[in-house]
Amino acid sequence: MIKDDDVFNGPRSCKQLPIRIQLAVVLYRLGSCGEGATITKIGSLFGISDGGVIQVMTNRVFDAILKKKNNFLYWPDPIERRALVVETLKNDHNIDVDEDSVNDDREADEPGDQNLPTIEGVSKRLTLLSLMET
Template identity: 35%
Template sequence: MNSRYLSRPSTTIVNKSSDIDVLFQMQDDFKQAMRTSKDGFIYIHNKMKDHKSFQNHSNSKQLPISHQLALILEQLGSNGNSGLVGKVAQNFHVDQDTVVLITRKVIKAINSFKEEYIEWPNSCRRFEMLQVIQKEGFDGTTFSLCQKPAWQREIYFDCKKVYSINAQVL
């Protein structure tokens, strides 16, 4: 079989005792590392474990689904250079192509549940929301930038002495 690679894939360490197993034993550090509670992690895991994107049709072993979920939570919860594919690959002892593949699989599985969790508000609910916004307004948030803007950087410097963009998200 002829395959093409930009670089030869490294051997994925599937059976290695993983940091995630250790994290499950550490009460305080799990939430910080995974950006969710253990119950939240287990709920998401159980919800997506039977999704068709995790069915393995090759001779290669795949990482356990819990590791795949941990990997994407690490990537999505990181900012700046720590969220780069290469950095996540190093942290999880996998190839960069594996990170990209896992990211696609997990996002596909999570997106398949959107109808169950996301709904457009009906006209009554929209009216209620409008009343609250007109009465109280709503807070904005800031999104930190990983580097200084090249142009008019003083505009992006906030009261916390961080370069950021202000936003109001509905």
């Protein structure tokens, strides 16, 4: 997904470690905490001597990933939001709700919709249910 990005292959790119190694270093760094997260420790683990190299790799990988964000990160449309609410109610809270019984807008679109719960209202109820369960 990121292997063809200019940050790795541009005309000004200097000699770099293979992209899979750079990605592995960054993922390890993101998944580490405490003493295991130090640049020195990560460098030693991957055989990279300079801490600056790890920071440059991290910046490259993030640049490449962030260029792809609009392909994968988006706000769901009303139909997808409704499906997500219904799925959450059924799977996470064992509440059986028909998809047509959840209104995806804050205000009713049609005269009969005023009694349908909104996503915002359902979210507030779920929060209350979660608080009661703990």
